[in-house]
Each structure stands twice: as C-alpha cells, then as structure tokens.
Amino acid sequence: MKKEKYALGVDIGGTNIKMGIVSDTGKIVFKTMLPTNRKGGPEEVLSQFKKGIKSILGEKKYKIKGIGIGAAGSVSSKKGTVSNPPNVPGWKVVNIVKIIKKEFNISVFIDNDANSAAIGEMLFGAGKKNNSFALITLGTGVGGGLIFDRKIFQGSTGAAGEIGHISIDHNGRKCNCGSRGCVEAYVGNHYLMKIVKDELADHKNSKILKLINNDTKLLTPIIINKAAKSGDKYAKQIIERVGYYVGSALSSVANLLEIDTFIIGGGVSAFGKPLTDSIKKTLRNNVLKVLKSRIKVSQAKLKNNAGMIGAASLVFYNLK
Secondary structure, three states: OOOOOEEEEEEEOEEEEEEEEEEEEOOOEEEEEEEEOEEEEEEEEHHHHHHHHHHHHOOOOOOOEEEEEOOOOOOEEEOOOEEOOOOOOOOOOOEHHHHHHHHOOOOEEEEEEHHHHHHHHHOOOOOOOOOOEEEEEEEEEEEEEEEEOOEEEOOOOOOOOHHHHHHHOOOOOOOOOOOOOHHHHHOOOOHHHHHHHHHHHHHHOHHHHHHHHOHHHHHHHHHHHHHHHOHHHHHHHHHHHHHHHHHHHHHHHHHHHHEEEEEEEEEHHHOOOHHHHHHHHHHHHOOOOHOOOOOOOEEOHHHHHHHHHHHHHHHHHOOO
C-alpha cells in the first residue's frame, strides 16, 4: 500500500490565514486558522504566518514535504516574492519564500491564489482528467489560471492568466486596474453588488428586497441565489447576465488558445447550474466553429478548501 505524503498549504486572506496539512490524495487531515492582523502591516502578518506554521509543524504525526503558499497580488513564483497584495496595506515587495525557508529549513513554494487553485483542481478536483483547461475564480475580484498539458502557464513574470482584466467593452465600466470594460468590473462581487443595488430601484417587487428587508447593505450573492431559486425573475436575470459576461471573456480565451474546457470557482460560482449554463451558451455562441461542439463548463470541486488545497498542491506539483 502506497504511503501518503503530506504538504502544508497556506492561504493568506485579508481577514484570516488558513493553514492545512493536505495529503497527496487531496485530503485535509489537519487545519487551523488565525487572524491576518493586516492592520499591523507586513511585519505583523509575517509574525502570524510564522506562528501558525510553527504550531502546525508541531503535528509530528505527519511528515511534511514542503510548504505551499497561495497569495493575492502580484506573485513571482520564481523569485518567491509577493508584491502589493490588495488585502494587506503597507506591503510592497516581500520575499516570503526566503523568509520562511530560512526560519523553518524546509522546501517552500508560492504562487498567485488563482494559479494555486488551478493546480489544485488539476491534481485533485474538476480538472483531474483534463490535459488543458482554464480556471476562472469569481469572488471579490476575478482571477484565472491556465493549465496547458498538465503544466501551469505563468508568463515571463508570473502574471499570466488575468482573465478578470479581459475587456468585454472598451467604453464600458471603469475597473480598479485603470482600464475600462474589464469583466471584473461587471461580475467581481463588489462591482456586481453595486450594479444590483442601483437596479433594485426599478425592481421593487423583487424577492431580493424582501429577503434583505429593503436594506441593500445586506445584499450578497447568496441572497440573489435564494431569490432566483424561489422563482424571482430579476434574480434569474442577474445570474444569466453574469454568465453572459463571463462567457464573453472566456470566448476570447478559447479562440486565442484553443482551450475548450473551463472550470468556474470562487464564491459567485455558487449560482450553480443556471450560471454554468449561461456561460456555456455564451461561449458556444462566440467561439470559432471548430470549438463549438467541444466546449465544456463545470464548477470547481474544491469549493471553500480551494485556498488550502491549492497552496499545498504547489508542493506536490513542484516536487513530483
């Protein structure tokens, strides 16, 4: 019987740092969480980071092969640096890999959180049987990871796969990145909630308003999904429209790279089948003829554990 191997996966979030020991079968066997303490700046975040790792490495029952780290912001897996993560103020460029290697004398790997999630889905999730696919993560922002022939495509600096910044309308909505019409400016959680709040004035009979007692501060994708499932026409339109925007961006990916398989992750993906159906329909309407019959769209399987499992996957991927 094959002996399991283990890796420590670390998911750096704006509120919490999630850490888990993950087996090479994709199972989380131990996990913990501690506050990021981001207001203390990078020094405090790194202090929390080290504290959590020290605690989890004390689980002597599991011999850990290495540490994988998934982070938001601009990440260079080659240099081991994270630059200007959006969820940690005051953080410019920090070489996390160098710091953690020196502290714990263990193999350390880092990548963008969406790339990590893509590798996780390739090894343990919805992409296990696919040689090539694109993962798009729909959350606060919109991220992406590109897998070609079972390898992550990172580009020359590690910034490849920014599907969220494909423009679907060059005269469209302003995105925080400085461009206009980025798909993120339509379906990123912050942008999407603002759009819906503005539109609710014209949909006073929507069940969405009843579910939030007319308090738009309580609006979330979960509420929209509940309203849609109960038959609310406007809520269904929102989900279908999100699928149209996402499908429009992904059709550019498909036509450019001849990728025909797409995996949808992140919190907004909880819209489920109505969302994936809308994405698939839009893709098939907009891709080249040779791709139309081959298009496949599915939900990511790692769900809420994508951060930890994806980060740990970096170890198995790089030490294979």
